[in-house]
Amino acid sequence: MYHTGSVGDCFLLLFEKAGVASFSMLIDCGGYKTKKDLISKAAQDIKDSIVNNTIDLVVITHEHEDHLSGFNLARTIFDSITFKQVWMSWAENKKDPLAIQLFKEKGKKIKALRKLIESKLASVKKSQHSDLSHPRLKRSLGIRRTNMEHALEMLSFDDETSLTGLAATLKISDAILYVKNKSKVKTKSKMYKRPGQVIKDLAGAEGLKFFMLGPPYDTDLHGIKNDEEHSEMYALRKKLGLSTENYLLNILDTVDNRSLSLTSPFAFEYHMNAKAKKEYMATFYNKRENKWRQIEYDWLDSANEVSIALTDFVNNTSLAFAIELPNGKVLLFPADAQSGNWMSWHDNDVEKALKNNGGRTAGELLEKTIFYKVGHHGSHNGTAKGSGLERMKEKKIVAFMPLVQDKVPGAWGGSDNFPAQPLYIKIIEKTNGAVIRTDTGLVNDHNASDLRTNKYSDTEIKKMKDASKNPLYHEWIVSV
């Protein structure tokens, strides 16, 4: 697990047979608003760690900056590396009808919301500067402004129009394209993965089985849209204010682009015409002395929530997979999968396919998990409860949490929400303290060290501590 300078995922897996490197695998390489020099260090180390400047398998889990920006920022280094094969989820296949539907729907909503917020943000700024002698109103305008700015940040994180830092000219979609083009294997069916598929006997990785768990491929996109199933969560996100995000989200596609407003529920005969409206509003609402009583921005108070919900779509398109080792133990990489994705692993047809193709169901894989890459940086809905953590039965599990807490952007809910405390405590309990975080290394909070001393030997604890010897990465060795 590499430190990419910010919150982000970058995992390099190196397999050896009898002391000889046999297979290399890179899962994502990104950091949220990270710097070129920081992430280049990681990329350089990857290059130095592989044989013949070749990575056998590169996995791109989903289309987010914190997972992919390295392929733009450190491109000069990656240029000199060969990618033998590349995997990504079906959602990245621009020809897949379901993917087309998903991104069209999302793109439309994002566009609409952006426009709405941008126009309102401009007038909030204006009101802030005009003479407002109401001290309390200044406060609420300030909050509304931050809220809108966070929403825009969130949307641009997801939208393809911008990427910060030195690679500002490159979009996240460029990173995907770049990786796709680098792949030596171009066959579509080999690149895009669907749940239920099991890949065995890759050259150099004989004996390893790769089980594809998510994202769910269902025609109504139900699983992908389900980002927060409360029964599957250990914690609820600390939300500010209104529970309006779903309602606004549902109707976002009714936004009229010219007037930037939504469709009114009332028949037209009840509406005032433009002239009457202007006159009527001038008698009170728009009068200078009554400006402080206006309600122009309240309906966008949920903008940040809506934009988070919109990006959760993409998190749920994460390619989630498990690797079964020859001894039956499992390494689990759910990327940023959220409730709906986790739950779909146990759907009947997925379960059947996994069993047929690889001899294991998702439940059985979870039972044997000994290495868990914590989902979505430890967020409240990134690790499922009944469909996930509770099914892990191994006595000695190690969890790697790709989190740099003080770099969590305010737009995501800030460091208050990462890691989600109740979930964090559960993971520490489950692993008996064997949790290694990007920023802190082996964790010591919530009695983690007491738990470790009780369950692990001194040598095992030393191994955990040694895992973070190098400031650039945390390392874990599993011997079979």
Place this chain on the structure above:
Amino acid sequence: MFFINATIMTEKQPPFRKLRGYAFDPSMSLEIDTAPINEILYKVPWEKSLEKGPEGEYIKVLDWDPSSGAVYDPVDLNDQFILANDGLEPSESNPKFHQQMVYAVTMNTIRNFEKAIGRKVQWSPAITEKKVGGLRKRIWSHVPKLVLYPHAFRGANAYYSPDRKAILFGYFNATPASVDLHMPGSIVYSCLSHDIIAHEVTHAILDGMFSRFMEPTHPDVAAFHEAFADIVALFQHFTFPDVITHEIARIRGQFNAENLLGKLAVEFGKASGSHKSLRDGIGEEDKKTNEWKRKKPDITSYRTEFECHDRGSILVAAVFDAFITIYNKRASDVIKTATGGTGILPDGDLNTYLITDLANEASKAAAHVLNMCIRALDYCPPMDITFGDYLRALITADAELVKDDKYNYRLAFIDAFRKRGIYPDGISNLSVESLVYSGDDSPLMDEIMWTGDLRNFIENFKNEMSYEEDRERIFNNTRSFITGDKTRSELKNYKPKIGFHKFLVDLVRGNYKNELQFEKRMGLVFSDHYSDLDILPSPTYRSIPSIEVHDIRLNNRVGPDGNIQNQVIIMLAQSCGVKVKYDEKKSEYDIKTFPRNKSKNYTDGSFVFRGGCTLVFDLNTNCLQHVIPKPIVDMELLNQRKPVYKPNRSRAIMQYRCQCGDYADITGIRAMMRQAEYLSHIHQPKSNNNEQY
């Protein structure tokens, strides 16, 4: 309250305007059982100059829908067709009816308040800042009308905005937990729910009386705001005769069965993903069987529930419990008469006479309880209210107005609070005598009350305010009694008014020179020791401590025995800056004071710390009848033989814990303080962490 205008008219003005509306919300009109009672006639006081909107003396309904960019035509309730039909017909698709509904319920709620408190309802003043000679000055001005926006935003919410003196109602597409509960995708309007309107208006009225209750200094404060708004909405159900008869018949006079009277916002709850109403005052669903059952009082809940709505529901349940006790007592006589003394009701439906009698008892008891709850507000401290304070206020108000408690109302309340583990601080037992706030009958106070100045001041106030009906003049006159008034000095025989502020300081410091005695009674600092607490000097009078006179009110009521109450209520407040540090290792709090800067927002364990007290002067007996203190100073240290002046430790720690410490998250106060709107805070479900463990 309606007062006949003295001008001569050819035809008498009608006392009421009748307006059709929902007793609950539109969903009840779709159920066979409740459809016949859901449409009722609201009788609201006739407003002579009611304009399109509707816009009257108290409120302005403004139907601007910013998310749709539309203004909906305002309804003209004076239109002859509309008048002849008792208003527009209830309809979800006609926004004009929505406006009418909002107007009717709001005015009905205001009328209930005015009946109980015996004076006009005022909205909280608008505070603006102006720079005068380099100094920032705050100006308080009267807000004549609350603005109501029936279609303000899209969302399952509605809130009162204290910054804008407005209520914003949302509307949303239903996302029910199951399709038989509510049609998915259909639109739900919060402005069509009686309960939601009454709840939000009550927030606004409460804010008009106690603007400091918006400051979350104790887990109880925000909870009280929510609970009180729920109580008013709930007990208003009992003012609808058809509804109450229907429900009493259904539950056969026994409140142990599920009923609509104790529920709030049914449609809203079902449409936004829950299986039930938003809140239920008396019952709850059994988690296993999903069946309704009467809630049992839980002695620990007051110590374990912190989220403001959950905590508020404890208070609502206590009040409702007291109501049921009172009703049962009243009803048992009726039932005994009807059953030849056995008290055992026959099977099947009850006969209509009995139902009418029982319904009468229920609505009488409910009206009394609602009145008690509203009247108690006059006996609350000006800030930092706790449920215990409110119990004391309830008992004080009632003991004073109703000398003979023949139905044991007061005991019913004390019992209901006791069962929930709510005890006021600083009293030795839960008897009526110890709960009633004491006054000051010391020889010194006696002397003050009889020597003229204070008595003159209070009498002047009473004389000037007694017959004043104009709300703006009431506001401005009260302000002039607070701050003094030199503006009309050109008038003949006009004596400039001395403001109460100056008056009080002169009284305490000048004439009687016994600051300590006042300090011990009121918990505020009058002496030069104010600098010990970093209380700022008064900007007007320099070198004396700054004291804020929050409000002066006249209390003029007639009790059931015909006794007339004649009181003037004065609320005082003082503030200083406090910084609290918590030492985790020693689990100790360290408290320091600093001179506060009014225009600064504090973080990091520093905050504005307030104390205050409510003084109730009785004009009949000419004494300071009750003192209701919220001390800014530490009373224990003050009462030592050699008094020491320190900020009130337990209150300062509690405020720190609520705003910055261990209570900030579980109460929801941290989130609340970061929101643009304090009261837009919806009920936050607890994390379901422990459900499966």
